[in-house]
Amino acid sequence: MSATVTNSEAAILSRLIIPARGDLSADAARSILNLHFDEQDRERMHELARMRQEGALSEDDEAELDRYRHIGHFLEMIQSKARLSLAALSAPPDAST
Numbered sequence: 001m002s003a004t005v006t007n008s009e010a011a012i013l014s015r016l017i018i019p020a021r022g023d024l025s026a027d028a029a030r031s032i033l034n035l036h037f038d039e040q041d042r043e044r045m046h047e048l049a050r051m052r053q054e055g056a057l058s059e060d061d062e063a064e065l066d067r068y069r070h071i072g073h074f075l076e077m078i079q080s081k082a083r084l085s086l087a088a089l090s091a092p093p094d095a096s097t
Contacts, residue, residue, distance in 0.1 A: 010073055019077040022084030029082035029089075035075060041068070 048065040051057050057065065
């Protein structure tokens with residue numbers, strides 16, 4: 001019997017990126033940490049969230065909100081990997097090696 005593999009977008013991206021492995025170069029990590037949603041996108045996400053709380057989202061709006069959530073999750077994963085990479089690069093070398 002084979003193990004069940006979760007194939008949600010988040011699970012697939014997590015297996016691809018492996019956010020717990022800090023193996024990026026310092027330049028790559030810093031560049032990734034500079035990625036952010038711009039003001040227009042933040043305002044739109046806020047508007048969509050407010051509309052959702054009010055029960056006023058259309059199907060198209062719901063799909064748009066889902067896209068923002070997916071991209072936000074992706075950004076969180078790669079930025080986590082970037083922070084771990086910078087921490088690993090600044091850690092003192094292991095004395096046992």
